[in-house]
Amino acid sequence: MQNNSKKNNNLRVSDIELSSVDAEESQNNIFECLPLEITLRIFSWLDIQSLCRASMTCRSWNYKIRTNDSLWKPHCLAVRAVCKKEIDDDLKNGYSWRDILLRNYQKSKVKLEWLSGRYSNICSPVGLPEKIMYPMDAETWGEILEAELKRCKNDRDLIALRV
Numbered sequence: 001m002q003n004n005s006k007k008n009n010n011l012r013v014s015d016i017e018l019s020s021v022d023a024e025e026s027q028n029n030i031f032e033c034l035p036l037e038i039t040l041r042i043f044s045w046l047d048i049q050s051l052c053r054a055s056m057t058c059r060s061w062n063y064k065i066r067t068n069d070s071l072w073k074p075h076c077l078a079v080r081a082v083c084k085k086e087i088d089d090d091l092k093n094g095y096s097w098r099d100i101l102l103r104n105y106q107k108s109k110v111k112l113e114w115l116s117g118r119y120s121n122i123c124s125p126v127g128l129p130e131k132i133m134y135p136m137d138a139e140t141w142g143e144i145l146e147a148e149l150k151r152c153k154n155d156r157d158l159i160a161l162r163v
Helices: 002-033 036-044 048-055 059-067 069-080 084-092 097-115 138-162
Strands: none
Touching (some): 036 059, 048 069, 069 084, 069 097, 084 097, 097 138
16 A cells, blocks of 8 residues: 555655646746747847847747847947947948947956046056956057046146145
8 A cells, every 4th residue: 555655645746747848848838838029128128238138048049039030139239338430340340239238348447447537557567467457459549548648638737726
């Protein structure tokens, strides 16, 4: 009699496992049944990091996210505030919004930190965070130099006012 109850318990456990797998598959199928417009609307609310993570969820999501420029354009336009010339040049050369973002995102982050003065008080190259540095062209370095000189002038003016 005990053997019979063990078999029944084992069957119940395996039935539960099968049911949970079936439920998981049906949940995925429900999302797949949504119209593309709804799916894209949901994805449009995601930030860049979440959008990239969602694209790694499954092949279907990866394809939808990867191939729809409407998801990447708003993020790319935010990067354009820092890298206007680069974004405009890439648009003229026919790159997709996703490719433009991939080409310019890291550069825009580093450039914004330089322009905002994050590295103004660093006295030697040793003080620069090596992992986040990004190669930039002479024009970009010129913008950074102008911002630094403006900061120095403002600092001198503040010191003069205090004295």
